[in-house]
Amino acid sequence: MTDFAGRGHLVHLADSGERVLAWQQRLRAMWLRTPWSKGWRLRRVSATAVQTISRLWLVAPGILAVLIGVPLVVVGAHLGALSSPEVRHLAQTVLLRYVANTVGLVTVVGALTALVGVSTAWLTTAFEFPGRRALSWLLVLPLALPTYIAAISYAGMFEYTGPAQLLFRRWLAMAPGSYPTLDVQTFAGLSFVLTVTLYPYAYLTSRAVFARQSAAVMEIARCHGYGVLEAFRHAVLPLARPGIVAGVGLVAMETLGEYGASHFFGVDTLTIGIFRSWFALGSVEAAVSLAAVLLLVVAMIMALERWQRNRARYHAPSVLHRPIPRVRLNGRNALLTAGWCAIPVVLGFVLPVAQLCWWAVDGAGNGRAGNLNLMRYLVSTVGLAGTASLAIVILATLVAYAARVRRGPLVSATARLATSGYAIPAAVLAVGIATAYSWVDHRIIGASRLLFGVSPGLIITGTSLALLAGYVVRFFGVGYHAIDSGFCGVTNRFDEVARSSGMRPRHALLHVALPGLRPALIGAVVLLMVDMLKELPLTMILRPFNLETLATRVFRMAGNEMMQEAAVPALLIVAIGMIPVFVLQRVASAQMKARATT
């Protein structure tokens, strides 16, 4: 069985229990695991294997720990230096605005995505209405749309030449100024765009916990005097809280790291501040300090989550699991429900994509979408993403195996550190990596000048190496969890078959485990490449000057108001982003069939 575990896609979150498990594993990595998470991946492998393989394979987590540890330390060290004059200047001028905007945005978007995600997840879980099956996966589609592309679309939709105002002018023949206009490029507009593109995280995690919840929960509340809505509020919702919080947590992380949309809509968040300091002001010190503040916000959100969890547990130790039966809705209720579930799909996917298509067709008509050099950007993007994905898959396989062979606290700690990359906002990571590696670069240059009298140039930060390192750190968790859950499927049998048939563990791994892992490996590569293809902020900071990916191309074209040029690469990104969504649907329906036949 293929287990796709993508940060941006959560493909594994179709309804099955295994998927929920995989999901929990990912969340644990993200939320710095809780004590009870121990012992979920421990498999015995023969003692010889432990000795021969573990030492060798400990190198992989080690490399990763260094890769991710260095930028974190660089940024974290600035927390101590928050009294420097540059930081004091920041504090007196912009810091408050940055922090207020960031915290406000996270709060508003978090609340709204929770509302949309939880309501749609519950409606598609507990009720049967026309279109439910289709909607239950269409609701995931906005994940294919990066926030910056949705922002471009919405900005264009409501500007003077956009379809909204054209409607008034052309079809209703109203004069400019006589019709109402909507300025979306505001804090509210940004909250809206982020909500309609990010709610699938909350939707998927909520749906997963609802699917795992036994029908008994509702029944208990009902026979203790709670009506349907009260039962939902007092029993169903509290039990689903960890899943909801996890989904909203992902939304918060995405919002904190968001760059493109905030930039277009002119909302000064901490991430925007980092970029501005880095590029416009050229102040490394200020950028790193802001990154440290942002890191502090992340840590606070995580602490908040752990604190609210307290002592209570949320998974009922239930032996029996009866899935929640769907209540059939008819007439007006069915229509309202289907409508409510369709709105997020329309706002988060259909409308923005329609706008992009309109630009693309328009551009093709006037020839401006002609010479796009699409191939060039595609090749460089895929080359980069492919290299990084391959590196991640190899490292992740080694780390996942090492974590099984050697269960010591050292290995699990490094694995935990290695997978925490996507909890760190991209801008923070990028600033840390760039600072750390430029220091290394300059030491190399110095040493080379001294020894050979020539300068080799910026070996790491001047080439794609820094960006590759950034991708590996940021997306390692995605690959790791996809492969790790793949391992969960094969190790048990693999160990026993290997040992009972007298196969050497090394051979067993090669001939039994790896073939079994193949779907997981392929799935991991697909997810990783899609994620990297869409990546913007990390790429913006770490890319060498001549390198352009599809994402940066879209961003630059849109920044120059060249919407028609931006539309085609943007559509390409959306199309590629839809791959995992379709795979998810196929995997889910295949499982549904398998379950129906057993």
Place this chain on the structure above:
Amino acid sequence: MSKYFPGNPRPALRMVSLELGRGAVLALLGESGSGKTTLLRMVAGFEQPTSGSISLAGSLLSSPQRTTPPEERGVGMVFQDTALLPHLTILQNVSFGLRKLPERERRRRAEQTLELVHIADVRDRYPHEVSGGQAQRAAIGRALAPRPALLLFDEPFNNLDPVLKWDMLHELRTVLSETAATALFVTHDRDEAFTVADSIALLHRGRIAQVGDAEVLYARPASAFVARYLGAVNLIPVWRQGATWVSALGELPVAAPFQYAGVDAVSVRPWQLRIDQGDHSPGVAGTIEGVRFMGEYREIRVRMDNASGLRDLTVHVSALCGCRPGSRVRVTLAQAAASNR
């Protein structure tokens, strides 16, 4: 009443009719798939009857036309898995159904219930921090606390280990009689039904095979199925002779035999038979085929001689019996068997 599930032509329950007096405890006994849980869920209001109706204390709860929602029935339920809400403490779980009461009364009632089910010491713990028995006690307390007119138990002790299960059953029995609660107890286990209930309704393929006092079901089963379900049994053919029923083992003062394998038969429990060694003893002759040590007794299988018209009989004898396989014996009805009927 009857219950058909959509897409299944065979009814889950057909023409079931039961009455339960105030303060009585009735066990719904039956194999899995016999419809006992469906019946319970209909009483709770989670399923609707296809035909027929359910009334509680004079008010109509369910009929095909209208149904009172579960939360308005005043019915408490204890589930198969404890189903305590994991985000609430034991005290909060027990108070779960009391939220409509004023704060002080709620507190008092919850404390009272905690004492009643002996879990006052773990009131502030979360469900995962208490033992299985304590969790199940809390679940019972949660159902008891609102003082429902009717309590429903859906195999509540299935997941407990046997020793604990018996303790819990006895405790439940005490609690039920202390609170004078009216209860329906679903189980597939005869001993559980005997322990906890006054009367038993045995369900078989959606029908009530027999309902009545536990002793009546045991001693005078209405069918071979009932006889077998309630324990080891010998089904012995009988025929009418004047006013009485007679078997190969002698006269049996039985009111009404049931049909079994095409003939009239009665149930005779293994302990109601006696065996004697030696050819000159009274009774029907046979050969011991097997002896099984069962602790309190020995279970002896006797192959009866062809002339008797009986086949194999199972006899329970005291553990001190020196019977060996192959020895010739004679089987008679013990005195108890005759008087029991």
